[in-house]
Amino acid sequence: MTEESAHGGVGGTDGGHGDGDASGVVRRDRFSGGPARSFLSSLAADERIFEADLEVDRAHVLMLAAQDIVDDETAGEILTALDAIEVEGHGSLPDGEDVHEAIETAVIDQVGEDGGKMHTARSRNDEVATCIRYRLREDVLDAIETTLALRESLIDVASTHAETVMPGYTHLQPAQPTTVAHWALSYEGAVRRDTERLLDAYARINQSPLGGAAFAGTTFDIDREYTAELLGFDSVIENSMDASSSRDFLLETTQALSTHATTLSGIAEDLIIFANRGFVDLADDYSSTSSIMPQKKNPDTLELVRAVAGDAAGNVQGLTTTLKGLPRAYNRDLQRATTHAWDAVDAVTEASEVAAGAVATADWNEESLVAEAGEGFSTATGVADLLAANGIPFRTAHELVASAAEQGADYDALDAAAEDVLGDPLVTYVDPEAVADALDPAQSVASRDSQGGPAPAAVAEQLEYAQAAIESDEAVQTELVDELEAAHAALREEVNDYV
DSSP: OOSSHHHHBOSSSSOOOOOSOTTOTTTTTTTOOSTHHHHHOOTTGGGGGHHHHHHHHHHHHHHHHHTTSSOHHHHHHHHHHHHHHHHHOGGGOOOOSSHHHHHHHHHHHHHOGGGGGGGTTOOHHHHHHHHHHHHHHHHHHHHHHHHHHHHHHHHHHHHHTTTOEEEEEETTEEEEEEEHHHHHHHHHHHHHHHHHHHHHHHHHHSEEOTTOTTTTOOSSOOOHHHHHHHTTOSEEOSSHHHHHHOOHHHHHHHHHHHHHHHHHHHHHHHHHHHHHTTSEEOOGGGOBOOSSOTTOOBOHHHHHHHHHHHHHHHHHHHHHHHHTTOOSSOOGGGGGTHHHHHHHHHHHHHHHHHHHHHHHHOEEOHHHHHHHTTGGGTTHHHHHHHHHHTTOOHHHHHHHHHHHHTTTSSHHHHHHHHHHHHSSOGGGTSOHHHHHHHHSHHHHHHHOOSTTOSSHHHHHHHHHHHHHHHHHHHHHHHHHHHHHHHHHHHHHHHHHTTO
16 A cells, blocks of 8 residues: 555555554455556565655654644554564565555554554655655665765875876877876766765755645644654655655656766776776776686676666656656656666665775776877877967967878977978977977976866865865765764654653
8 A cells, every 4th residue: 555665656545544454454345356456566665665664654653642643552552563563574564555554454453443543644645755755865875975985086096196197088089188186086076066966855855745644634733843853854845735746856866866877987988998998907896807708807897887877867767757747646656656766776876886996996007198198199289379378379370280290290290380381490489398398298287287277286276175075075974864863763762752
């Protein structure tokens, strides 16, 4: 009897006030047979929100008792039964349409008919929406933790390789020399934004729908703020219809995860290419060999990381398609919605963890990187900039250097091109030593000291900013985890007053 289920939310429909026959506390005999029963059921998939459901049940019963809607003795019996059900585990639940119905049935089995009072003043609609948010926020905090670990790995690489020159590419063609640090920090910035998006999504997940009932509220004098506090939510969703039926928080979270997966795919792709070119050696833990070719060392784990981006994009599309045409308020389609978020958060969190480990343990081949940093006349832009700085229009300088590239990409070629394009030898315009520096990859990198550039001095500033940002985000993530743990402990303390 879910309304939405972990499978997508829970099975079931507009659950009423469960009381009575424990063999089917919601459907009874009216809808007891037929092949659609198993199709409707989400009980197995709901295992993911089993513990969340128990916590939501506890908070709701405590509120009913505090509001004198249920007497203390009955509340204590229900809370004791819920503890026993938790010990016995999800696998011991009786058959049911969903985890919510199964738990309620189990409570009635232990307490008797009064156990059905636990469902007073709520629907499975607001119940499942609360369970999903309760569990999802924990999963998102885990995902955020992996983004922080990845950022730490990238910062460590940047700190170690601030002066390690490497080739930079556009269109996979040699473009300009850069450094390993500059490359690593380019991804740290992207992952930092992924962290921010997940933190933003968390803020909108962490709002309580409990008390919205089916969608039109309840006649009982409930205290929604109290249940929100017991469950560690920051606030309640004000409108009861919005509370019970909205799943935009799922879509936002899945989109944020998909964006992070796309970032991970870029990191994976670069490392796969770098490994192919001998620039980096991946640790054995993040590689494999061929079943037939013993000399092979394949970047398999990173190929799977790359593939997760496609899966996550599919989750966004599937969830969007499910939600796009639903009328208010609750519709059973939502049972198929949540699974997209679960799949995305599991896959992307694991991929993020793997990427962090691969980056942290990779061995960069500095000799190979330096040797290839000037390939394809990658310092050409620096030479053109030098000519422009000495009064030659940049487009003319561009033409000159392009002509030289066809002849050999050295001083002699540049000098010949100057005669052709400018009518004078190169020395007329620039000092030969300055040209030699511009042609040197390391000197070229050192000269690019604009804000955000690859020069060691500019990288040092970026590192300082990145370190401050990650410390701030780590503090926020730790605070959020601590808040949930404190809420869980406080709820347990309240329950202990009854059991």
